[in-house]
Amino acid sequence: MALVVICGQPCSGKSTAALCLAEALKESGSNQTVRVIDETSFHLDRNQSYANMPAEKNLRGVLRSEVDRSVSKDSTIIVDSLNSIKGYRYELWCLARAAGIRYCVLYCDADETHCRKWNEERREKGEDAYDDDIFEDLVRRFETPDRRNRWDSPLFELWPHREGIVGSSAAIVDAISYLTKKVDSKTRDVKTLQPTIATQNTRFSEANSLYELDRATQEVTNAIVEAQSQALGGPLNGVFVGQGLPPINISRSVGLPELRRLRRTFIKLTGQTSLSGRPPPSDADSAKRMFVDYLNRELENA
Numbered sequence: 001m002a003l004v005v006i007c008g009q010p011c012s013g014k015s016t017a018a019l020c021l022a023e024a025l026k027e028s029g030s031n032q033t034v035r036v037i038d039e040t041s042f043h044l045d046r047n048q049s050y051a052n053m054p055a056e057k058n059l060r061g062v063l064r065s066e067v068d069r070s071v072s073k074d075s076t077i078i079v080d081s082l083n084s085i086k087g088y089r090y091e092l093w094c095l096a097r098a099a100g101i102r103y104c105v106l107y108c109d110a111d112e113t114h115c116r117k118w119n120e121e122r123r124e125k126g127e128d129a130y131d132d133d134i135f136e137d138l139v140r141r142f143e144t145p146d147r148r149n150r151w152d153s154p155l156f157e158l159w160p161h162r163e164g165i166v167g168s169s170a171a172i173v174d175a176i177s178y179l180t181k182k183v184d185s186k187t188r189d190v191k192t193l194q195p196t197i198a199t200q201n202t203r204f205s206e207a208n209s210l211y212e213l214d215r216a217t218q219e220v221t222n223a224i225v226e227a228q229s230q231a232l233g234g235p236l237n238g239v240f241v242g243q244g245l246p247p248i249n250i251s252r253s254v255g256l257p258e259l260r261r262l263r264r265t266f267i268k269l270t271g272q273t274s275l276s277g278r279p280p281p282s283d284a285d286s287a288k289r290m291f292v293d294y295l296n297r298e299l300e301n302a
Contacts, residue, residue, distance in 0.1 A: 001032050002076045002179050003067065003096040007083045007145055008108030010130050010138045011119040013160035017108055018080035021175060024167045025076055030180045037066050038080035050134050060088055067092060071099040076179060084142045086149065093151035097193040104154045106175055107145050114161040115139070154178060154191075213270060216287035217263045220295070224248060224259060245289055249296050266294050 004021065006014045018036050025034045039049060042062055049059040063081055070077050083089055089105065096103035110118075116135065123129035130138070145152035156171040156178075163169060181190050220241050227239045228250075238247030270290070 001073055002102040002104070003071055003092065003099075004076065004078045004175070004179070005083050005089055005092055005103075005105045006078060006080045006108070007089070007105055009084075009110060009112065009115045009142055010082060010135055011115045011122065012108040012110040013118075013158070013165050014082075014108050015080055016165045017106060017158055017160075017172070018078050020165055020167050020169070021106065021172055022078055024172055024176050025179065027167075028176055028180050033075035034078070035070060035075060036078045036080050037063060037070065039063075041066075046128060047131050047134055050130075050138060060085075064088075064091060064095070068095050071095055071101060073099070073101055082138065082142070084138065086143045086145070086151070089145065090149075090151040093193075098195050100193060100195050102179060102190065102192050104156060104175060104178060105145050105152050106156050106158065106171060108158050108160055108165075110160050112139050212284050213267060213287045216284045217266060217291050219284075220248070220288055220291050221259050221263055224250070224254065225256060228253060241288055241292060242285065245285065246292055246296070248292055248299075250299060252299075254299065262295060262298055263291075266291055269294075 006018050006021075008014045008017075015038065018038070022034045022036055025032065039046060039059065044059060044062075048055060050056050059081075063079065067077060067079060079092060083092070093103055116139075119129050119135055145155055147153045147155040156175045158165060158169055158171040166172075178190060183190050183192060223241045224239050238249055240247050
């Protein structure tokens with residue numbers, strides 16, 4: 001149905017806005033499933049999650065993966081996080097496009113002074129608050145959304161320090177209208193993102209290749225274990241895993257832990273070459289041939 005990205009400085013009212021939007025959507029009578037994805041859903045501490053760049057990158061990866069699994073044409077997903085990096089908002093926009101759903105950004109536009117004050121008030125109340133150094137770093141690196149960017153459009157702006165955050169706030173009312181409005185051939189103000197052929201093929205081929213790779217390498221591993229078991233520790237003249245495929249040359253006993261390690265390394269290396277532009281194996285026989293060649297090289301050099 002839709003993906004809504006909540007965006008704003010730390011302590012700018014994003015979680016309150018996400019809750020108001022979710023409640024308003026449920027009360028709109030649109031019969032859609034509404035879900036909020038945020039850091040607390042995964043029991044992540046905000047200071048630990050933003051303590052350094054690797055931790056922050058891991059947080060974004062966790063949220064993005066959950067969004068990728070959750071988006072559908074039957075539900076509205078609200079991403080309640082800083083979403084402060086425009087490149088990350090673009091990634092979320094790509095997920096919405098691949099799913100063929102609506103997309104919008106709800107921006108809590110609060111100045112630094114008010115955000116800093118609200119953070120201090122939370123700390124005084126014993127509520128979750130950002131450490132001062134982390135807060136200042138996040139404020140400094142925040143990239144304001146721009147409605148001229150497709151991944152920041154449509155953009156609905158809230159001003160929490162002026163008008164508060166309630167279900168009747170203009171930005172929330174406008175967002176609800178956009179998310180629930182029925183679309184027909186005459187509709188011009190509501191846009192449902194359309195997946196491109198490249199996006200659809202990429203998502204399918206990646207999943208299909210991963211399945212084929214996992215299955216093929218497991219079959220080869222099982223064949224080696226079975227052949228060694230039948231040989232009762234004796235020498236092997238080669239293990240054949242399929243018609244038209246080269247034999248696996250084994251001159252010594254290879255334990256299951258070593259085979260599993262080689263299999264994991266091969267899958268990892270294959271994934272890296274796919275990311276660099278080389279096509280992954282498209283069928284089981286191609287995957288088996290690549291794995292057999294890899295095993296023969298590694299076992300010969302061992």
